[in-house]
Amino acid sequence: MIFQRSLTLLPVAFILASCASVQIQDEFGTSAEVKPDSYARYKDRLGVVLLDARWGRQWKCGKYENAQLVSFSFDKLPLSPNKPDEAPSDLTIGTTSHLAASQKFESYALLIPPGEYALSNFKIKLARSVSSIDYWVANRSHLIKDGKPLGGKFVVAPGEVVYVGNFALDCYENPTLWRYYANGRDGFRQQLSDYQSKYPFLDLANVKFRLFETTTIGRSYALP
Numbered sequence: 001m002i003f004q005r006s007l008t009l010l011p012v013a014f015i016l017a018s019c020a021s022v023q024i025q026d027e028f029g030t031s032a033e034v035k036p037d038s039y040a041r042y043k044d045r046l047g048v049v050l051l052d053a054r055w056g057r058q059w060k061c062g063k064y065e066n067a068q069l070v071s072f073s074f075d076k077l078p079l080s081p082n083k084p085d086e087a088p089s090d091l092t093i094g095t096t097s098h099l100a101a102s103q104k105f106e107s108y109a110l111l112i113p114p115g116e117y118a119l120s121n122f123k124i125k126l127a128r129s130v131s132s133i134d135y136w137v138a139n140r141s142h143l144i145k146d147g148k149p150l151g152g153k154f155v156v157a158p159g160e161v162v163y164v165g166n167f168a169l170d171c172y173e174n175p176t177l178w179r180y181y182a183n184g185r186d187g188f189r190q191q192l193s194d195y196q197s198k199y200p201f202l203d204l205a206n207v208k209f210r211l212f213e214t215t216t217i218g219r220s221y222a223l224p
Contacts, residue, residue, distance in 0.1 A: 032091055034111040036201045042111060043203075047156030049110045050195055050207065054168035055095040056103035057127075061171035066127045069169050070094055072177055073121035074154075075140065076113065079147055085139040089120045093167075105166055107191070109199045114158045118149030119214075122177040124169065136175070152179065152214025162208040163191070165218065179218030181211055188223060 034048060054069065061067035071094025075083070091112060120140045127133045143151040154164045163182070170178035182188040192204050209223045 032093075032110045032112060034109045034199060034202065038111055039201060044159045045114075046111050047114045047158060048161040048202065049112060049154065049156055050108070050161065050163040050191075051093075051110070051212075052105040052107050052166035052191070052194075053093055054103065054105045054166070058169045058171055058175070061169060062174045064126050064175065065129055067169055067171065067175035068125040068127075069167070069177065070123040070125050070135070071121070072119065072123075072167055074117040075120040075144065077116045077118055077147070077149070077153070079118070079120075079140075079144055083140060085141050087140075089140070091117065092121075094123070105168070107194045107198050109195055109202060112156065114156055114160070116153055116155045118153045119143050119151035119177075119212075119217075122151075124175050124177070126175065138177075151216060152212050152218070154210070154212045160208060161202070161204060161206065162210045163188070164210065164212040167212075170217075177217050179212045179214055181218075181221050182209075185223060 039048075053072075057066040057068045059066045071092055073089030073092040076090045091110065093108060093110075120143055122138050124136045125133065126136060138151070143149070154162070156162050164179075166180040166182070168178060168180060169175050182191045188209060192207060196202065196204055211221060212218065
């Protein structure tokens, strides 16, 4: 699977300390998850990105008893030269509740500066048993080479609302991050209704179906 040979094993304490629910660093100082006040103020200057994530444990995942997605991150391109792996990503979506994480996909609407964003990090918890737990981390140096996004990218324009897909584990052979998607127009409409229920103040009349673009952790798909 993607980046299997270049992933880095990190101590448990580091992972637990570095997880966050949703966070972003940007010039406006706004929270990534869209709120009524930030949306009203910045909706014409920033972009809204819609995505789902699944944090629950996946049982019998590859050779492991279970595996669990911890977080995934994006950096705005172009990337600053020589940005180290330990530097925070521009956008991180993750969970701090491992045991209580739901098996269902959770919807997020993120208000972010417009531009092109590359996958720059993902973290996966791996359990061979209750007493044998490790973590795999794909870092910036694995996912972005010479400024090119090996893992994939998405683009959002000012004032645009774009759906980029659903992120969860794929368990074929070895666990890895995978980008899924709403299947067909009925599936897309259902996901939009989920976003509207969670964020009733959002204008979702002209959402663009533009999946996170990747050749390594997802398949191409166009809405029929």
